[in-house]
Amino acid sequence: MKVLFLNSRASLMYPMEKLGIMILSSLLKQEGHECENIEPEAVPDLIEVVRQRDPQLIAFSSTTGLHTVYLELARNLKKAFPHIPTIMGGPHPTFMPHVIEHPAMDIICLGEGEMALLELANAMEAGRDYRDIRNLWVKQNGDITRNDLRPFLSGAELDALPFPDRELMAVHADVYKNGTNSVMSGRGCPYKCSYCFNERAQEMAGGRYTRKMSIDRVIAEIQDMIQRCGTRMVAFQDDVLIMNKRWFKEFAPRYRDEVGLPYVCHITIDLVDEEIAEALAISNCKYACYGLENGNEEFRHKMLNKKNSNEEVITGSHFLKQYGVKIITQNMIGFPEETPEITLDTARLNVEAMTDIANFYFFTPYPGTWAGDYCRDAGLLSAPFEDFPVSLHDMPPLDSPYASDFKELSQLIYLGMDYPSLLPLMRYVYTRLDRNSIVRKLAVKAFFALNKNIRSWPYFKNRPSTIPRGIENLA
Incomplete structure (x- = not known):
């Protein structure tokens, strides 16, 4: 399945890599999934670009403050693509989980997202129910399932993660110039x-x-x-x-x-x-x-x-x-x-x-x-x-x-x-x-x-x- 990351520069003074989503992308690709990254500010028509990419999941990683930008993006995308689930991870949903109540948000991830997102992608691809995945809060038909947290990754488990996906950001040349x-x-x-x-x-x-x-x-x-x-x-x-x-x-x-x-x-x-x-x-x-x-x-x-x-x-x-x-x-x-x-x-x-x-x-x-x-x-x-x-x-x-x-x-x-x-x-x-x-x-x-x-x-x-x-x- 394909995961599309939306990565806004709204709060940045200069272009920079996003190691969090780069690690998530490597892990997902290692398991056979597809990942792409879009900077909304860099495309003339976001709706059309998303239509062309045809993802099965739209993902945001957000700090508090930047969440308002992502929620507005999610609101517009949900109008055009009501069938595509949205997920938000990062510090904001971790510490402000009520963001799941936003009409355009279907899933949030609390804590570290590597294993939770991988389980979610595998379940979605197989057509399985994913409401019981630890670290995830899932909203379906207005009902919210709040799952427990899994332990944070140990040093040895961090060692075992694949290297960050440098190609994910390579399409944005100014990040590396x-x-x-x-x-x-x-x-x-x-x-x-x-x-x-x-x-x-x-x-x-x-x-x-x-x-x-x-x-x-x-x-x-x-x-x-x-x-x-x-x-x-x-x-x-x-x-x-x-x-x-x-x-x-x-x-x-x-x-x-x-x-x-x-x-x-x-x-x-x-x-x-x-x-x-x-x-x-x-x-x-x-x-x-x-x-x-x-x-x-x-x-x-x-x-x-x-x-x-x-x-x-x-x-x-x-x-x-x-x-x-x-x-x-x-x-x-x-x-x-x-x-x-x-x-x-x-x-x-x-x-x-x-x-x-x-x-x-x-x-x-x-x-x-x-x-x-x-x-x-x-x-x-x-x-x-x-x-x-x-x-x-x-x-x-x-x-x-x-x-x-x-x-x-x-x-x-x-x-x-x-x-x-x-x-x-x-x-x-x-x-x-x-x-x-x-x-x-x-x-x-x-x-x-x-x-x-x-x-x-x-x-x-x-x-x-x-x-x-x-x-x-x-x-």
């Missing part, structure tokens, strides 16, 4: 940040959430990827590549000797000591990315449940710089109880950590997370979640007395990081001057003028770079 390809060496994150779904995922997994594949398996997959794609840069999509230090210290020299390509990875900075920094460097890690998120230590502990100290952030970052590994940080603006002063603390800590690239996003209170529940209980949500923007670069409708300040600082914070001597002045303007005063308005206008002009002067080309993300320039 920059020479960067993605791989994962394991699954799961051991942390319980307040804004993330990982705490609930850990509860679902029952102690089997953080897993690593064998080094042999990871190296073999990368070598296969290089041969198929002409890879020039490897992007590890693990939540925390260095999660198991012993594993990573064994992996690093083998990667150097058997692969050698530069790579980018995600880490947590509190795990970085000199030995780990050296291992990253010798294995040709060019960029290490970590979630700094917020620069006020007390606030970070209280509202984000990130227990690392500013000293750990600075020390770990300095080890990375000592060994020539560049630093990318992920940061958020607009938490409940956050003030402009706290936002500028984030800029200051990025400066002290010698960040090379800083990405800033707006905090989004995802339902089911601690932070999302906090915002709901405090009455801070000024619109239903379905009306929130798809992109984290757009500010959600969250009640805050500082909303306009956060919009401005989402742009100006880069100026303060490039020129730290301006941070005290910015702090004074945003904490001491009345928002409606002429002096403050003139100061903010001057900041935007500097942000637009002085940061582009050739004299400053060698300063640490930052990547402006977020709303349109307000100047």
